Amino acid sequence: MYDVIVVGARCAGSPTAMLLARQGHRVLVLDRASFPSDTVSTHYLHQTALLKLQDWDLLDAIIDAGTPAIRKMHFSFQGIELNGFAEPVNGIDAVYCPRRTLLDDTLVTGARKAGAEVVENFSVSDLIFEDGRVVGVRGSENKGPKRELRAKVVVGADGFHSTVARRVGAQNYNVRPSANFIYYSYYRGLDWGLHHKTGFNRRWIGTWPTNDDLTMLAVICNRSHLKEFRQDPEKQFLATFDDVVPEMGEELREKGERVEPFRPMRNPDNYYRTAHGPGWALVGDAGYHKDPFTGWGMADAFLHAEMLADRLHEGLSGERPMDEALADYATARDEESEAVYDFTCTLAELDLPPFFRATLGAIGQSRKWTDAMLGIIAGTVHGDEIFSPEGLQRLYDETGVPEEERVYDPTA
Ligand SMILES: Cc1cc2nc3c(=O)[nH]c(=O)nc-3n(C[C@H](O)[C@H](O)[C@H](O)COP(=O)(O)OP(=O)(O)OC[C@H]3O[C@@H](n4cnc5c(N)ncnc54)[C@H](O)[C@@H]3O)c2cc1C
Known part of the structure; x- marks a missing residue:
């Protein structure tokens, strides 16, 4: 027993x-x-997950295996750029994608x-x-x-x-219905770091350095793209990079060598x-x-x-x-x-509702607010730092957002 x-x-x-x-x-x-x-x-492991591994004495095994450290994030959503890194916590000044x-x-x-x-x-x-x-x-x-x-x-x-x-x-x-599917695989020949970028056509690309000198590349698209994607995944994978960040599509064609099969999944x-x-x-x-x-x-x-x-x-x-x-x-x-x-569930719609368009747009104006937002995404900064009424007021004031463009209602 x-x-x-x-x-x-x-x-x-x-x-x-x-x-x-x-x-x-x-x-x-x-x-x-x-x-x-x-x-x-x-x-991809956020700092919150790494803190748990650290508490449990398991983080060193991941680092000692040569998992590359990532110290810069390139996050963008429909043209709003957030480039920075969350404040280190307990000595964790990098993230990993083992x-x-x-x-x-x-x-x-x-x-x-x-x-x-x-x-x-x-x-x-x-x-x-x-x-x-x-x-x-x-x-x-x-x-x-x-x-x-x-x-x-x-x-x-x-x-x-x-x-x-x-x-x-x-x-x-x-339950909230999922509208997306994902394809991902592993590539040699790219030195891109971490990118998390959503385009304008309900398509997203992500890239992360991982073990064995490989970069993991993923695309998430709305299901309206699924039929054409299934017909030619290689072509559509590249087309998604072209659509979201054309220069990355070009470089992927020139330098990227896919070394493992695509893993597709229609998200439950x-x-x-x-x-x-x-x-x-x-x-x-x-x-x-x-x-x-x-x-x-x-x-x-x-x-x-x-x-x-x-x-x-x-x-x-x-x-x-x-x-x-x-x-x-x-x-x-x-x-x-x-x-x-x-x-x-909201951001996975791959379209920005007015509240997030206004707040992310303001956050992207300043490195301080960008790092705070990346901390919220990493789970190391409390959401109220930005998304409480006082936080929003400070954000809009400090980044000079005109009164008529400010949105305070998170459900908007
Ligand atoms: C495409 C995709 C991308 C993702 N990307 C990320 C990411 O970048 N970062 C992140 O944090 N999360 C990511 N996730 C989520 C993450 O994979 C899951 O949340 C996580 O794996 C959940 O862990 P788990 O232990 O609950 O389940 P699982 O990892 O699914 O493990 C379940 C285990 O149960 C075993 N099992 C199942 N049924 C039985 C049975 N009847 N008898 C015995 N064993 C059984 C299976 O063999 C398996 O080993 C992603 C998920 C998907 C699908």
Whole structure:
């Protein structure tokens, strides 16, 4: 009998298991994948995520693997430029974009070192219920015979097609439809740094240096472009760069050599799912997912893994009833992520509503305000620094925005 079984060993699962094991709990992690392995996801880590890795003593493994440090951001939205970098926090003066082969393996190793038992190639097919509570899982290793494994709590960290969520009947809420698809791949021969640029035709391009001297390139487009894209992805990928930043399209043709296949994905709708019930909880994409446009999935997975592990520890150690601790986790998760969720869903429309056109336009006028905004995007500066009524007043005053162009209503 385990204290906790965690299904899924990537960004949400391994940290949850690691933190519980560090508290002395008996934890089993099951994943149908083996590690190191890739998954369909770009992999930019905001400072908030790096701070968690630092707290957990895992950041050095990412840096020591030669992951390039990024110290300048080139962010633009329909002609509004934000070029700068968020203020360093706790010595973190760079951001990183480690391959998931490296990052996820580092997390799994961290869980194992902490004392969690990690079983790879184990596919969970069902849950065991007794008296209305989840008390374990059923599944098999390497397609072998079915086994039953029992625990006080089962955590679904098994991504957006979560088996745990399906078996407990977790309901989606606050769903916001996604209008986008993404294609990405890896290139040699480019020295571009980090660019995050949205054009005028509901198309976006992103570039990040990553491991092995490669640059990861991604495009996100509105679904209205999907049919033509599928007919010739190579041509459309280049055409998207041409459309958003013509000089980058030209350089990509001249110098860029694609070294891996394109990874395409039609983005699922944005959602929250019920985060807990008797004997179970969901963490990471299993319980909450949003468009990759803001690159916040992994940061949120780390934050929520820590929140959940803290609450599970309270329940397991008898500090408070488990169901109460898990209910508290659900509330904390939703409150913590509300602003990022809303910001992501809004900007992922790839069109700027009046409020963001006015505020980003003003922010782009000054390096100080740009760095503060990049800090908000990185999660290290509170949104109120700019988006409270006083912050907006200061922003518009300092950047000289005429009264008639000022927008204060965030829903405008
Ligand atoms: C195209 C794309 C680009 C993205 N770009 C970024 C980015 O730049 N930055 C960022 O922070 N976030 C990004 N994200 C989001 C990020 O990938 C996710 O938020 C993050 O991976 C969630 O981690 P997770 O551990 O919850 O789930 P996952 O990473 O999906 O891991 C789930 C694990 O569960 C296992 N599993 C599933 N079902 C079972 C089962 N039945 N039995 C056993 N094991 C099972 C899987 O094998 C997998 O290993 C992107 C997402 C996508 C799709």
